[in-house]
Amino acid sequence: MRSLFLAAAGVAVCLSGASAQDIRIGVLYDLSGPLAAAGSIASSVGANIAIEMVNEKGGVLGKHKIVPIAADAQSKADVAINEAERLLSQERADVLLGVFSSAHAVPIAQRVDAQKKVFWITTAIATAVVKDRNLQYTFRAQVHSDQFGDASTQFLAEVAKPKLGMEPKDIKVAIIYEDGPYGVGVASSNETGAKQRGMQIVLKEGYAATSPDLSSLVTKLRRARPDVILHTGYNPDITLLLRQAREQGLRFKALIGHGAGYGQIDKLVETFGKDVDHVFNVDPVAAQLLDPKTLKPGIGELTAEMVRRYKEKTGAKEVPPHASMGFNQTWVLLDTVLPAAIQKHGGFGADAIRKAALEVDIPEGGTVQGYGVKFYPPGHPLAGQNERSSPVVMQYIGGQTKIAWPTALRTIDPVIPLPASSPYAAR
Secondary structure, three states, X not given: OHHHHHHHHOOOOOHHHOOOOOXXXXXXXXXXXXXXXXXXXXXXXXXXXXXXXXXXXXXXXXXXXXXXXXEEOOOOHHHHHHHHHHHHHOOOOOEEEEOOOHHHHHHHHHHHHHOOOEEEEOOOOOHHHOOOOOOOOEEEOOOOHHHHHHHHHHXXXXXXXXXXXXXXXXXXXXXXXXOOHHHHHHHHHHHHHHHHOOOEEEEEEEEOOOOOOOHHHHHHHHHHOOOEEEEEOOHHHHHHHHHHHHHOOOOEOEXXXXXXXXXXXXXXXXXXHHHHOOOEEEEOXXXXXXXXXXXXXXXXXXXXXXXXXXXXXXOOOOOOHHHHHHHHHHHHHHHHHHHHHHHHHOOOOHHHHHHHHHOOOEOOOOOOOOOOEOEOOOOOOOOOEEOOOOOEEEXXXXXXXXXXXXXXXXXXXXXOOOOXXXXXXXX
């Protein structure tokens, strides 16, 4: 899989031929290990498509080619940290871009910021990456985990009466999550959102994403008898949970996932077929699902080209949200921030990029994922985070992705509770 990615994305570069005008970007993702198929490779392909498209036009401002230096974090935090250090020190990268796992992003952000280097996060969502850390050179246009947990509970509260025939206060929810920064962050906001909306939390429990057995968790879920399960996990643990849930006869009215493994519908369908129909997923939207007429002129064409190239490179029929994340965040850096850094602040050094990033003001509808971009300033509790980012709630039906919430973007009337045809449907 890693070899296929490297060949398809064309990230091999001849470093000796790079000129002083070139901008060197360290592209760090998990290209092997369990996180690779959970969305990291999809995000890396999206990022490299953005680089490819800019370079085809001569580079930033038509003259500064992007030299991507690929590195594999191997789904291991220590490897990710070492590779980040190598890209910045040995490979002399001007910017570190990427990172799928929040467990990797948290320590990397601290180290990179201390070196006064730019860390441009495309995918990792944990609010803890930036919250109360006052990072100066770390920027994330991506949605953060507090927004994920709030979105799922707001959606649930809105559909409670019309779809479930229940008041929000009568809904029993179980919150389960992998116990890294990503899972903990989403679960915490799930809990806050559920309490604010008066829902009953009948179980809240974390587990190791590498756990070989989740049967005891499934047993606890059966005893708690939740109406809705709010789950945050990666691909391997989601697969294990769903398999053991079916074996043990766990039933519920709805399952709402929160990105990562739930964003990889092709992998879930490959394993479970129609069993995963009607599962919900909270994520930044897959760009191709948006109506181009609601976006800035030219964004629709940009999305179409990204989708075409992604399918050509990977052979995929469905383009997952992670591809849009990798592309969108990279495009903002290359198309908006770097040109401003060079033209207004004298180059593409860390301080010039930082100043340009803090001046970004992209309105809603100005990116392929629909939301705008404006970063919280230094001194803010979420310094470096995009204040205009927003997720959506999607639902999978027949292997296709539809938007279920917010209502203004809806492309399907959400199916909830699970139909009787689902093996997980409450009897």
